[in-house]
Amino acid sequence: MNTSIWMALALVLVLEGLGPMFMPRAWRRLIQTMTQLPDRLLHRFGGGLVVAGVVIYCMLSMHGNI
Known part of the structure; x- marks a missing residue:
């Protein structure tokens, strides 16, 4: 990797x-x-974090030296 x-x-x-x-x-x-939070809210929060991470990674890999 x-x-x-x-x-x-x-x-x-x-x-x-x-x-x-x-x-x-x-x-x-x-x-x-x-x-105590409902599962649906945790799923959305987790999905949002994944999307944010992928976007940041793609931005850095296109414009940085990664």
Whole structure:
């Protein structure tokens, strides 16, 4: 796999780890709140994140040195 993909995955893991590392109580409340949301809303939110990620990746790969 391309090195850029691995670097992007590493960055995502670092960013995902910052929440529970520095704000464990707020992170726990966020997760508990998300468990109460309807599945349909979570599907839409997840789909929106995927689309945003693909758009950003395509923009960077067309105009950057990725």
